[in-house]
Amino acid sequence: MVAILQAVFSGLALGGIYALVALGFNITHSTTKTLNFGQGELLAAGTVIAVSGVMLLAGKGMHGTLDPQDVTLWRYAVSLLISVVVLGLLGVLLYYTAVRPFIGLGGLSWVMSTLGFGIIIQNTALAIWGPSAMVIPSPLGDNVIRIGGAGVLPQEILVVAASVVVMLCLDTVMRKTKIGKAVRAVAHNKNAATLMGINVPAVVVLAFAISSSLAGLAGLLIAPITTASVFMGLSIALKAFSAAIVGGLNNARGCMLGGFLLGLVESMVGLWHAELREISIFMLIILVLVLKPEGLLGTRVAEKV
Amino acid sequence: MSAFSNPKSVAVALAVSLCGLVSAVHAQDIKIGYNADQSASGTAELGTAGRWAFEAAIEDLNKAGGILGRKVVGIIRDDLGAPPKSIQIMNELIDNEKVDAVVGSANSGNALAWLHIPQQKKVPVMVSIATATEITRRYAKEPQNYLFRVSMVDREQVALLVAYAVKASKGQKIAILADSTGYGQGGARDATEVLALHNVKPVLVEKYGPKDTDMTSQLTKIREAGADTVIIYGIADGSGHVLRSMEKIDYLPTTLGTWGNLSSLLPRIAGSKLAEHLILAASTTEDSNAKAKALGERVRKNFPTLTTFACSAQTYDSVMLLAAAMKLANSTDGEKVAAALEQVSGVQGVIKTYDKPFSKTDHEGLGVADFYLARWKGSSVVRYQDAITRSITPADLKR
Structure with a gap:
């Protein structure tokens, strides 16, 4: 019983990260019908930027080692903010260089260009930070909290709480505010949105900025659990993309559901046979694609020719 | 107008003669390669600790007049903990740099990926960090096994x-x-x-x-x-x-x-x-003897956060054993050096004095008694x- 509870906690923490990144895929997809395949590299870049931010704030230089007392909550928060802003700007850059030139052209040029953008970011980060993993202690300490006999790290609770809060905020903004309505209008029909006086390019740029910032946020949240490295992004982004597919790429709530679902499946299967984790996840994806290609909560879009 | 009044031709002439000089000097040098992760994986610290000891050993050899009167040059490469990169480096060291011996690999997986290369090309290798049992055993039945080790053994x-x-x-x-x-x-x-x-x-x-x-x-x-x-x-x-x-x-x-x-x-x-x-x-600690302490201090000058002193000591001793074998063989020919390694004795190292550490069947310089x-x-x-x-x-x- 305790073992299952333990797996649920691990799964939720992992799922929160997948959900955040999956949400990033949803935002750009619903506004431009494109995805940033370099999302994982952006996530890694955001993380190493934030870890360096903490080091610089602690007066340790760029390549120091962080002791637990160096990572205070405010240093963590300030670095998080820096990384979210830098990532937002990178998102804008990504849009203008790798997405905008190809929108509406048909074909899949943007797949290659966003992949390429990600690789450029990764190699730049590699040149600056090098390939080794950076250890960042959690700002909340490493004392295990016991819930029903199962152990949870404070950072894991922070991951789940922060991702749920961010998702609820985004969900409210999207459904209740004018700007959210504008985003949804653009997603629904660009031409009609333009005719209604919505600044479509601005909305689209915003979508890319938010999408990238979410990756940066996810990265720093998970770094104290996994360690930070330039290569940490790919597997997270791949799972997050899978989560978006399972939940429904065009439905924000579906992406969140998919994220948590995948996290839980991964840790539950691990309880049984560690080596079957990845297999079971991708089996689930294939199954969902066969039975409900639009994803669990996705809506089928009739392509008009 | 003489040819040398033209600055361009002077430069060309100078470059050509310098090239000749450089290659002539290189032909005299004994080259030892170092191939280990120094930046990427969980073993990077081990590889870095080895790297600075490798340089220290070569410095000491040259101070004592080199090997066979020839200068020793170390060629250091970082395999980033990745087996494909490690294989590529091994080929480069042997084929392009024409090294006489190689020290290295911090990751066992990397060593296991390139074992066949030095074995086929008859270049002696001293594994100073990687610990997989198979490393020295895979070619133990060949007429000459070119893989030796001074490290922990799994x-x-x-x-x-x-x-x-x-x-x-x-x-x-x-x-x-x-x-x-x-x-x-x-x-x-x-x-x-x-x-x-x-x-x-x-x-x-x-x-x-x-x-x-x-x-x-x-x-x-x-x-x-x-x-x-x-x-x-x-x-x-x-x-x-x-x-x-x-x-x-x-x-x-x-x-x-x-x-x-x-x-x-x-x-x-x-x-x-x-x-x-x-x-x-x-395997060994810095406080075990005065030589170890001195080496630790030297490595720490370049790598202040050293905690993996064992890798430094093992790499230092690896280079010394290679040098002793080259002297014994009176040659840098891979086949002769490998055979000589099985004969060397009384080699003063940092960890211990190596009295016939290797034999035809046992290529492990250290054993459970040292651990x-x-x-x-x-x-x-x-x-x-x-x-x-x-x-x-x-x-x-x-x-």
Whole structure:
């Protein structure tokens, strides 16, 4: 019983990260019908930027080692903010260089260009930070909290709480505010949105900025659990993309559901046979694609020719 | 107008003559390559510790007049912990740089990936860090095995860890948790075989991915199997995450780990309190003699955060053994040097004086008699002793 509870906690923490990144895929997809395949590299870049931010704030230089007392909550928060802003700007850059030139052209040029953008970011980060993993202690300490006999790290609770809060905020903004309505209008029909006086390019740029910032946020949240490295992004982004597919790429709530679902499946299967984790996840994806290609909560879009 | 009034032609002439000079000098030099991860994986600290000792050894050799009156040049490469990169470097060192010998590989998986290259091209290799048992054994039946080692050896450290585990466990409930790389799985196999020599069957053998950070599910199963002693077979980052997961599920059995846990990644990931829980196999320490202390200080000048001194000492001694063999063979020919390595004796190293360390069938410079158990204490590793370590006799060290 305790073992299952333990797996649920691990799964939720992992799922929160997948959900955040999956949400990033949803935002750009619903506004431009494109995805940033370099999302994982952006996530890694955001993380190493934030870890360096903490080091610089602690007066340790760029390549120091962080002791637990160096990572205070405010240093963590300030670095998080820096990384979210830098990532937002990178998102804008990504849009203008790798997405905008190809929108509406048909074909899949943007797949290659966003992949390429990600690789450029990764190699730049590699040149600056090098390939080794950076250890960042959690700002909340490493004392295990016991819930029903199962152990949870404070950072894991922070991951789940922060991702749920961010998702609820985004969900409210999207459904209740004018700007959210504008985003949804653009997603629904660009031409009609333009005719209604919505600044479509601005909305689209915003979508890319938010999408990238979410990756940066996810990265720093998970770094104290996994360690930070330039290569940490790919597997997270791949799972997050899978989560978006399972939940429904065009439905924000579906992406969140998919994220948590995948996290839980991964840790539950691990309880049984560690080596079957990845297999079971991708089996689930294939199954969902066969039975409900639009994803669990996705809506089928009739392509008009 | 003479040719030399034109500055361009002067430059060209100068460059041409310099090139000639440089290659002439190079033909005289003895080249030794160093191929190990110094930046990427959990073994980077081990590779870096080796690298500076490698340079120190070459400096010392040159100060003493080089080898056979020729200058020694070290060629240092970083394989980033990636087997394909390591293979590429090995080819480059042997084919392009034409090295006379190679020292290196911090990762066993990398060494196992390129073993065939120096063996086929007859270039002696001194493995000074990687520990996989198979490294010196794969070509042991060939007329000449070109792979030698001065390092911890998996089979030997397993002998020590298992001897401790069998005595520490009540009711012989021992589990093995290994990472899924070639290194971890090879170690798990060694541990299972050595346990069998003690007539013990592990209660469970589990594995984790090298990038995993949550091993609670594997550990839960190990706990349910009733294990009170766990042997972790992995490098420092993986072991660190295992210790963290142990704390999470409130399960702290007697935990034994490998020599790779000398890397400071272990206390940095697990925290110093948890890191102290792990008992690990060690080969040599800085305080063992004056030579070791001096080498430690020299390496620390370039690498102030050194915690993996054993790698420095082993790499230093590896270079010295190669030099002794070249002198004995009176040649740098790979075949002759490899044969001479099996004959060298009385070589003064940092760890010990090597009296006939290698034979035709045994290419291990160090053995279980040179090893002991250790534990992290704050920011350094200290020798670990308790009633069980004191009761271990040579007969217990089955292998």
